[in-house]
Amino acid sequence: xxxxxxxxxxxxxxxxxxxxxxxxxxxxxxxxxxxxxxxxxxxxxxxxxxxxxxxxxxxxxxxxxxxxxxxxxxxxxxxxxxxxxxxxxxxxxxxxxxxxxxxxxxxxxx
Amino acid sequence: xxxxxxxxxxxxxxxxxxxxxxxxxxxxxxxxxxxxxxxxxxxxxxxxxxxxxxxxxxxxxxxxxxxxxxxxxxxxxxxxxxxxxxxxxxxxxxxxxxxxxxxxxxxxxxxxxxxxxxxxxxxxxxxxxxxxxxxxxxxxxxxxxxxxxxxxxxxxxxx
Numbered sequence: 001x002x003x004x005x006x007x008x009x010x011x012x013x014x015x016x017x018x019x020x021x022x023x024x025x026x027x028x029x030x031x032x033x034x035x036x037x038x039x040x041x042x043x044x045x046x047x048x049x050x051x052x053x054x055x056x057x058x059x060x061x062x063x064x065x066x067x068x069x070x071x072x073x074x075x076x077x078x079x080x081x082x083x084x085x086x087x088x089x090x091x092x093x094x095x096x097x098x099x100x101x102x103x104x105x106x107x108x109x110x
Numbered sequence: 111x112x113x114x115x116x117x118x119x120x121x122x123x124x125x126x127x128x129x130x131x132x133x134x135x136x137x138x139x140x141x142x143x144x145x146x147x148x149x150x151x152x153x154x155x156x157x158x159x160x161x162x163x164x165x166x167x168x169x170x171x172x173x174x175x176x177x178x179x180x181x182x183x184x185x186x187x188x189x190x191x192x193x194x195x196x197x198x199x200x201x202x203x204x205x206x207x208x209x210x211x212x213x214x215x216x217x218x219x220x221x222x223x224x225x226x227x228x229x230x231x232x233x234x235x236x237x238x239x240x241x242x243x244x245x246x247x248x249x250x251x252x253x254x255x256x257x258x259x260x261x262x263x264x265x266x267x268x269x
Contacts (some may be wrong), residue, residue: 043137
């Protein structure tokens with residue numbers, strides 16, 4: 001399995017899917033990023049990133065049943081694949097390594 | 111009377127330019143039901159259309175004829191070309207190229223009316239090329255093997 005690092009937005013999306021669990025569809029993923037990541041989200045950007053992640057095999061999706069509150073439109077649910085989980089861990093390791101021993105970021109102990 | 115639903119024009123724009131993403135449309139409708147903000151809905155729709163165009167830009171080739179070439183019928187070439195409809199515009203969105211020509215015509219008519227002759231050759235040339243293609247197609251000049259290169263674009267890339 002090759003080394004694959006993620007952009008910050010891709011990382012946020014994968015983490016949001018993992019945090020949301022089985023009910024991870026567009027609205028929930030965007031809401032999780034807005035609440036936890038404190039970042040305004042455009043739904044089209046979420047879907048563009050999700051399509052890219054799915055093409056790269058980092059997430060998988062399936063379409064659920066249509067619901068009346070969505071005008072009869074179905075939800076598309078997303079799951080993180082083992083490859084996606086591996087990419088998240090790799091990215092975290094790279095970020096932590098970069099974070100470590102940066103003098104400007106060291107907090108004072110006193 | 112107050113309107114409680116999402117802006118109809120925004121929905122029409124979304125259906126026109128993002129036609130194959132029903133879950134996105136459903137998500138925006140669900141988001142509108144919670145936020146009740148027409149400006150939010152419009153912003154989401156316009157950005158979805160722009161992002162859709164950007165995402166398709168890399169896949170887009172001039173005239174989009176490459177995927178319809180006769181050699182793509184070779185089984186070894188199957189899967190190399192994305193399944194997309196044939197469009198002769200420079201835009202990833204069907205019919206937008208035609209709208210651009212109309213906009214250019216209006217612009218010339220308003221700003222430089224005496225330069226009408228710039229648009230005329232393009233119109234006549236486009237009509238002539240279209241007529242030539244129709245004639246050639248009827249005579250079978252553009253047909254190859256079991257079907258026309260221009261007639262059955264989807265069959266070429268169907269897996």
